[in-house]
Amino acid sequence: MSTTINQSPATKSPKILVFSTDKISDPGIDQAGLRKIHYAPSVYVISLPCSSGIKPKWILHALEHGFDGVFIAADGHECSYSSRCAEHTNTIVETSQVLMKEKNINPRRVRMAALCSVCAEPFASHMENYGKILASLED
Amino acid sequence: MKQRIGVYICHCGGNISDYVDVEELGKMFHQEENVVVSKDVMFACADSNQKDMVADIQANKLDAIVVCSCSPKLHLHTFKNVAARAGLNPSNYVQVNIREQCSWPHSDRPREATVKAAGLIRAGINRVSYSESLENIELTVKKSALVIGAGVSGMKAAIDLARSGNEVFLIEKDFFVGGRIAQKQTLFPTNQNGKEVVTFLYNEMKKFPNITIFTGATVEKVSGSLGNFSVDIKVKPRYIKPSADKRSVERAMGECPVTIHDDFNLGLVERKAIYKNYPEALPDVPVVDAEALKDAHDFTSKFASTLNLNEEAQTLSLIAGSVLVTTGYDHYQPKEGEYGYKTISNVVTLPELNRLMEMNPEKLVYKGKQIKSLAFIYCVGSRQTKGDNKYCSRQCCTSTIHTSLQLKEKYKDIQTYHLYRDIRTYGKQELMYAESSKQGDLYFKYEEKEMPVVSVDGKSTIVKVKDYLTAKKEMEIEADLVVLVTGMVAREDATTISELFKIPIGRDKFFNEIHPKLKPVETVIKGVYIGGTCQGPKNVSESVQSSLAGASKITALLKSGTVSVDPIIASVDANKCTWCGKCSDVCDFTAIKEVLFGEKHVAGVNKAVCTGCGICAPVCPENVIEIAQYTDNEIESMIDGFMMDFDIKEKGTGEVVEVEEEGKVGMKEYPLVWREILAGMTAEKNTIPEIVANTKLAGELVTFHLMTMNRYGVVVPAGMDAKETYYYYKRK
Numbered sequence: 001m002s003t004t005i006n007q008s009p010a011t012k013s014p015k016i017l018v019f020s021t022d023k024i025s026d027p028g029i030d031q032a033g034l035r036k037i038h039y040a041p042s043v044y045v046i047s048l049p050c051s052s053g054i055k056p057k058w059i060l061h062a063l064e065h066g067f068d069g070v071f072i073a074a075d076g077h078e079c080s081y082s083s084r085c086a087e088h089t090n091t092i093v094e095t096s097q098v099l100m101k102e103k104n105i106n107p108r109r110v111r112m113a114a115l116c117s118v119c120a121e122p123f124a125s126h127m128e129n130y131g132k133i134l135a136s137l138e139d
Numbered sequence: 140m141k142q143r144i145g146v147y148i149c150h151c152g153g154n155i156s157d158y159v160d161v162e163e164l165g166k167m168f169h170q171e172e173n174v175v176v177s178k179d180v181m182f183a184c185a186d187s188n189q190k191d192m193v194a195d196i197q198a199n200k201l202d203a204i205v206v207c208s209c210s211p212k213l214h215l216h217t218f219k220n221v222a223a224r225a226g227l228n229p230s231n232y233v234q235v236n237i238r239e240q241c242s243w244p245h246s247d248r249p250r251e252a253t254v255k256a257a258g259l260i261r262a263g264i265n266r267v268s269y270s271e272s273l274e275n276i277e278l279t280v281k282k283s284a285l286v287i288g289a290g291v292s293g294m295k296a297a298i299d300l301a302r303s304g305n306e307v308f309l310i311e312k313d314f315f316v317g318g319r320i321a322q323k324q325t326l327f328p329t330n331q332n333g334k335e336v337v338t339f340l341y342n343e344m345k346k347f348p349n350i351t352i353f354t355g356a357t358v359e360k361v362s363g364s365l366g367n368f369s370v371d372i373k374v375k376p377r378y379i380k381p382s383a384d385k386r387s388v389e390r391a392m393g394e395c396p397v398t399i400h401d402d403f404n405l406g407l408v409e410r411k412a413i414y415k416n417y418p419e420a421l422p423d424v425p426v427v428d429a430e431a432l433k434d435a436h437d438f439t440s441k442f443a444s445t446l447n448l449n450e451e452a453q454t455l456s457l458i459a460g461s462v463l464v465t466t467g468y469d470h471y472q473p474k475e476g477e478y479g480y481k482t483i484s485n486v487v488t489l490p491e492l493n494r495l496m497e498m499n500p501e502k503l504v505y506k507g508k509q510i511k512s513l514a515f516i517y518c519v520g521s522r523q524t525k526g527d528n529k530y531c532s533r534q535c536c537t538s539t540i541h542t543s544l545q546l547k548e549k550y551k552d553i554q555t556y557h558l559y560r561d562i563r564t565y566g567k568q569e570l571m572y573a574e575s576s577k578q579g580d581l582y583f584k585y586e587e588k589e590m591p592v593v594s595v596d597g598k599s600t601i602v603k604v605k606d607y608l609t610a611k612k613e614m615e616i617e618a619d620l621v622v623l624v625t626g627m628v629a630r631e632d633a634t635t636i637s638e639l640f641k642i643p644i645g646r647d648k649f650f651n652e653i654h655p656k657l658k659p660v661e662t663v664i665k666g667v668y669i670g671g672t673c674q675g676p677k678n679v680s681e682s683v684q685s686s687l688a689g690a691s692k693i694t695a696l697l698k699s700g701t702v703s704v705d706p707i708i709a710s711v712d713a714n715k716c717t718w719c720g721k722c723s724d725v726c727d728f729t730a731i732k733e734v735l736f737g738e739k740h741v742a743g744v745n746k747a748v749c750t751g752c753g754i755c756a757p758v759c760p761e762n763v764i765e766i767a768q769y770t771d772n773e774i775e776s777m778i779d780g781f782m783m784d785f786d787i788k789e790k791g792t793g794e795v796v797e798v799e800e801e802g803k804v805g806m807k808e809y810p811l812v813w814r815e816i817l818a819g820m821t822a823e824k825n826t827i828p829e830i831v832a833n834t835k836l837a838g839e840l841v842t843f844h845l846m847t848m849n850r851y852g853v854v855v856p857a858g859m860d861a862k863e864t865y866y867y868y869k870r871k
Contacts, residue, residue: 017778022211023654030210033239041251044258044781045240047211048769049707052725053753057762061775066782077646080653080663081752082727092757124244 013040014068014134016127019054020115022047023080025073028119037120039127051075051112052088056096059110063100069109069134070096071126076114086114106139141203141231141268145176145195146260149183149208151238152847158242158249159256164207167785168260173268175199183208185810189221196225203227203267207235207260228272230706230768235263254785262780269772273706276746280366280666282306282697284690285459287358287636290318291679292671292686293465294340299687300463301347303694308457309344310356310372312632315420316341318467322403322490324497326679327541328567334419341421354422359454361639364747365666366702368459376450378427383445388413391442392425399431404494413446461666461693464650465686466636468672471520471528471625478516478623479593485600486593486621489515489539496545503550505620511552514602514618515539516591517559521626524587530647532626534678537568539624540575547578556616557582558591558604583616584608593621627676640667641728649675660689663750664728665704668692708749709756712763716741722755722764731755812836812844813853817870824857826865 020026026047032039048054051074059070072089079085089112097107111130115123146168150156156179165179176195180188183206195201204227206218211234219229237256245252284300286293289311297309311318317337320326326333344350355375363369379388391413398409403416412431415423429448432439439446470490473480480486484506487495492513495505503510517539521532536559543555557580564572576582583606585591591604602616629648637644642662645651650669653661660668670686671677677685696702709730711722718740723731728750734743742764756764765771809817819825819834819841827845831838845868848854857867 015782017781026210027212030212030236030239033241033243036243036246038244038247041241041245041248041255044255044262045236046774046777048753049750049766050752050754053756053766053769055757055762055771055774057771058774058778062778065778067778080643080651081750082725082754083644084725084727085754088725088754088757095757 013042014131015042015044015066016040016069016071016130016134017062017067018043018045018071018073018127019051019058020045020047020073021051021075022049024075024078024117025051025115025119025123027117028115029073029123031118032120032123035120037124039124040131042131043127050079050081050085052079052082052085052092054089054092056092056099059092059096060099060103060105063105063109064103068137069111069130071130072110072112073115073123074112078114078116104139106137108133108137140173141270142173143175143200143202144171144173144264144267145192145199145201145204146174146178146264147183147188147192147204147206147208148177148179148237148260149206150179150181151208151242152182152844153850155208155238155242155256158246158252159237160249160253161256164253164257164260167257168264171264174264175201182810184214184217189217192218192221193225196222196227201225201227203231203233203270205233205235205260205263205267207237207256207263209238210236210240228274230273231267231270233263233267233270235259257785258781258783261783261785262777265776265780266773269770269776270768273767275703275706276708278366278702278704278747280697280700280702281458281460282700283308283457283459284693284697285310285368285370285457285462286465287462288312288318288465288467288671288673289316289352289354290465290467290671290682291320291336291340292467292682293318293463294337294344295683296463296465296670296686296690297350298340298343298347299690300693301344301350303690305349305460305694305697307347307350308353308459309350310353310358312355312357312466313416314355314375314377314426315416315422316352316354317416317420320679321416321420322405323493325541325545327537327571334417338419338421352422353455355426358636358639363458364745365704366460366747368462368666370457370459370462372455372457374453374455376429376447376452377424378429378446378448378450379424380445380447387442387445388425391445394438394441395432395435396438397428397431397435399428404498405488405491407491407494408498460697461668462640463668463670463686463689463693464636464640464642464673465669465671465682465689466630466633466673468627468649468676469630471532471628473519473623473625478519478591479595479600479621480623483593483595483600483621485619486623488519488623488625489535489542490625492620492622493542496542496549500549503546503553503620508619510550510619512554512556512616512618513546513620513622514556514558514616515543515622515624516593516602517557517624518587519623519625520628522560522587528626528628528647530626530676531563532676533563533681534676535624535626536563537571537678539622540564540568540571540580543575543580544571544578547580555580556602556618558585558602558616559583560585560587582608583614627672630673633673636673640664642667642669643727645675647675649673660685660692663752665747665750666696704747705751707751707767707769708746709744709751709753709764709766711742711744712765713741715761715763717761718742719760721758721760725754725758727754809853810844812840813848816841816844816848817853820854820868820870824867824869826860826867828865830868 074089076086161179169177283306320333323333360371395411395413397412401410412428475481605611643651668689670689671682713736730748753766819830857869
């Protein structure tokens with residue numbers, strides 16, 4: 001794989017990786033864009049089928065490779081796969097936090113909140129609030 | 140690893156390129172060693188570009204493509220089809236969303252939007268580098284369908300399925316078909332009798348030899364999957380000897396000395412222990428409550444040749460290619476004391492009133508008293524901000540108003556008071572609301588924070604309500620009967636069906652479809668569909684629409700005898716698996732089972748059952764489970780892609796709109812909509828309404844595209860019309 005020119009962009013907002021789900025939170029995030037609701041351009045989204053399918057090692061990978069925080073847009077009770085989705089996703093967050101502690105990463109660098117398919121404003125405000133929290137962390 | 144990748148970056152007219160420097164990005168990615176084609180295109184989805192892509196893929200022997208444009212919700216399948224047409228496996232295609240998730244939300248910061256777009260595209264290229272060609276999974280399916288629940292939805296679906304040549308098993312928990320509509324004397328808007336509809340549908344079903352109806356039947360066990368569900372059903376006995384003649388059965392019914400709770404009439408009266416729900420109920424064989432008759436020895440010995448109280452339940456095994464669940468709903472049952480229910484003698488629910496009306500053809504009498512005035516309290520058990528049922532039950536407003544019209548028609552001298560929160564008689568049903576107002580029904584609007592209060596004052600029942608339409612004035616209404624308009628709730632046994640078929644249940648406790656708009660009758664369980672009110676509150680026509688949609692889906696699915704399913708499922712590296720069972724424990728679909736791999740025990744994935752949700756992957760202590768298209772390599776390489784820094788030149792603030800000449804925008808031909816708009820510009824200059832009238836395109840669409848066409852100099856404004864309402868546009 002080739003690496004491109006290494007010059008940092010002007011952005012100073014914390015880099016947030018969002019794990020979203022294609023049937024529930026993706027439409028909400030897309031709607032934020034459609035309605036031109038602005039949030040920091042340092043927010044990147046990876047879409048998955050279900051928030052219970054996120055591997056803790058991916059979260060660690062993101063945090064060790066430059067992301068300041070990982071935000072999980074959880075399916076919660078709306079999940080079409082499992083009624084225990086919130087429970088499963090929560091376990092993933094807890095497992096990740098144990099691994100993060102071992103590597104001296106502040107456990108607040110992973111965060112989970114339920115996000116629905118029309119949650120455009122809530123998504124933008126989550127990003128703003130989480131960005132502020134991450135900016136204040138010194139680990 | 141893919142080495143010959145094609146990257147297409149879309150301007151989307153200007154929706155992307157106004158803020159993201161797509162031309163620069165196109166050039167930049169062309170320098171990547173595994174990228175063979177990198178282009179910026181005006182509209183990636185335009186037919187002309189799709190043709191170019193097919194030509195590129197074939198001429199350059201591309202092994203993967205990345206399209207950077209809008210949300211995959213819009214064009215994922217468009218480009219998968221492009222790949223397929225060019226002979227490229229559609230799995231080797233990645234869609235990157237640089238519009239909804241980049242140019243639009245970051246239109247305030249164009250330079251950073253370009254940096255982000257570069258990261259997103261890089262991530263897409265990284266991901267597609269690891270993509271693998273996947274083939275759909277082919278399964279053999281049996282051309283038979285199991286329909287659970289013989290209400291109006293289930294019966295209509297069964298008829299349609301049978302007409303399309305499928306073998307149909309229709310099972311009903313009750314001993315008689317018809318479900319809830321049999322309890323309604325009239326149905327809006329046609330005023331048909333519910334029982335007549337049931338009889339009509341039953342007789343229709345009887346015309347099809349390929350429909351088998353089981354009543355008094357419940358699902359006991361389910362195994363298998365799409366194409367071959369194996370379902371055990373238990374058929375409860377009717378305790379009537381098959382040899383018994385109709386006359387002796389009728390005599391037994393007439394002479395039966397024991398009475399029991401009448402479920403069909405909601406407990407308002409009692410019925411005999413040998414019963415039919417109503418005289419015309421079908422199938423035309425009564426049922427015996429054997430438990431109630433166990434001590435009536437004289438009676439049972441007199442009818443020994445008719446009754447068989449020792450008859451046992453039968454268990455049958457059915458094989459079905461697909462399943463349609465139409466199990467319906469329960470009425471919300473008010474708690475004791477809720478608006479005086481069960482504590483004040485003349486408080487009933489709307490379904491109870493409907494039964495009372497049928498039982499009282501001349502005068503409406505309840506507990507010996509003639510009813511002259513009724514107060515309806517709406518939204519009981521629905522729209523509870525703090526309660527369990529947050530949803531609106533959709534049909535109750537209409538059902539109440541319909542009942543109110545029926546009351547007046549049937550009993551003439553009767554006054555109704557309606558205490559409502561909002562009247563939701565949507566669509567044509569609004570006409571009934573107008574009719575009700577015209578006939579003198581009185582409406583009072585209350586709010587949830589100040590609910591009506593039902594109390595007893597001497598012999599009178601008083602309902603106090605603060606009417607928000609008259610400045611919250613407190614009204615006191617004396618009513619002979621208070622009717623609680625109760626909504627629909629999920630059936631109590633919905634959890635049993637959910638557990639048997641693994642159908643997910645929503646927060647409202649109804650069954651969950653995959654997507655309310657795009658997959659409204661499909662569940663995440665392949666081959667299992669839902670229809671009618673088991674999915675959520677619906678009126679009869681909406682219920683039938685959804686169950687017929689389910690029936691059509693099943694017919695299409697079973698038609699060819701084989702079915703092709705999405706290959707995005709879990710896979711286990713059997714060499715490394717040490718079988719701990721954790722993956723199997725978390726799988727709600729029982730898609731993972733312990734299997735033998737050589738001599739060792741490992742996790743095996745049932746391809747027909749796996750939904751690809753990925754819940755099993757994070758719990759594996761050995762990390763040997765991956766989901767196709769969401770592998771560690773794909774996800775981690777995307778993260779690496781996001782993190783790469785790019786040197787992006789300033790394109791401008793985004794506030795200045797660059798008007799480019801037609802030739803410069805690089806279009807070989809205009810998009811179809813533009814061509815239609817130009818064809819619709821029949822005069823020298825035209826207003827938007829004129830173009831809309833000429834083209835039959837939606838006004839908003841014409842406005843949007845005309846603005847873009849103006850920006851690119853395809854059309855130009857040409858003054859205003861005489862009334863100064865609309866601008867004229869003409870071709871440049």
